[in-house]
Amino acid sequence: MVAVADGLERVRGRVAAACARANRDPTEVELLAITKTVGPARISEAYAAGQRDFGENYVQECLGKVGPLSTLVGLRWSFVGHLQRNKAARVVEFASRVQSVDRLELAVALDRAAAAKGRVLPILIQVAIGGEETKSGVDAASLPDLFDGIEALPNVRVDGLMSIPPPRKDPEQSRLDHRALRTLRDRLEDRARRPLPVLSMGMSGDLDVAIEEGATQVRVGTAIFGERRRG
Numbered sequence: 001m002v003a004v005a006d007g008l009e010r011v012r013g014r015v016a017a018a019c020a021r022a023n024r025d026p027t028e029v030e031l032l033a034i035t036k037t038v039g040p041a042r043i044s045e046a047y048a049a050g051q052r053d054f055g056e057n058y059v060q061e062c063l064g065k066v067g068p069l070s071t072l073v074g075l076r077w078s079f080v081g082h083l084q085r086n087k088a089a090r091v092v093e094f095a096s097r098v099q100s101v102d103r104l105e106l107a108v109a110l111d112r113a114a115a116a117k118g119r120v121l122p123i124l125i126q127v128a129i130g131g132e133e134t135k136s137g138v139d140a141a142s143l144p145d146l147f148d149g150i151e152a153l154p155n156v157r158v159d160g161l162m163s164i165p166p167p168r169k170d171p172e173q174s175r176l177d178h179r180a181l182r183t184l185r186d187r188l189e190d191r192a193r194r195p196l197p198v199l200s201m202g203m204s205g206d207l208d209v210a211i212e213e214g215a216t217q218v219r220v221g222t223a224i225f226g227e228r229r230r231g
């Protein structure tokens with residue numbers, strides 16, 4: 001097993017190097033540690049090494065960790081997985097942000113759940129980038145309509161876009177996917193007439209090129225915690 005602090009250190013080094021290459025300020029790029037299959041003990045190790053933002057894919061799995069880790073001050077959860085409408089209320093209880101909103105019905109359910117909690121929920125719209133193999137996310141062509149629909153909801157706020165492009169052998173091949181998401185974001189900002197500052201793109205294999213193409217958040221699991229056991 002990789003020592004979590006070492007994995008984190010290496011990833012922070014990669015983030016800093018990519019920022020240097022792209023002439024960007026490293027404080028512009030947030031590291032979200034993705035903890036699917038990772039237990040509370042190793043999440044605590046990451047916290048002890050200074051990590052505060054964590055991302056989960058499965059509601060049930062995350063609920064099992066939220067309680068045991070609730071004493072860690074300042075720890076924030078993002079939800080990054082496929083989400084069923086009927087689980088919206090559970091997610092709103094623990095998530096500081098939901099990244100995987102790809103259809104209006106889901107946004108409506110989140111809006112209702114957030115209203116019941118008296119909060120405005122920050123979200124990202126997940127866009128399908130990278131062609132046929134990409135199953136989750138709204139098509140680029142349908143993005144403006146979805147955005148307009150969500151903008152009408154008072155208790156969710158779109159902060160930007162996220163994508164999970166298909167894995168490529170050479171990370172350089174992901175560059176065009178990341179560039180495409182950035183372009184979509186830029187066009188959407190023109191439409192919205194307000195900033196949509198967050199671009200969540202890049203994972204363990206391709207975070208470097210994602211940062212060079214403008215990512216403001218990279219979502220990293222394996223490179224911090226080591227290989228996941230295959231289910």
Ligand SMILES: *Cc1c(COP(=O)(O)O)cnc(C)c1O
Binds near residue numbers: 034036
């Ligand atoms: C698992 C996962 C990641 C992290 O993937 P790694 O390749 O392990 O870094 C990032 N984003 C999402 C949505 C994921 O499900």
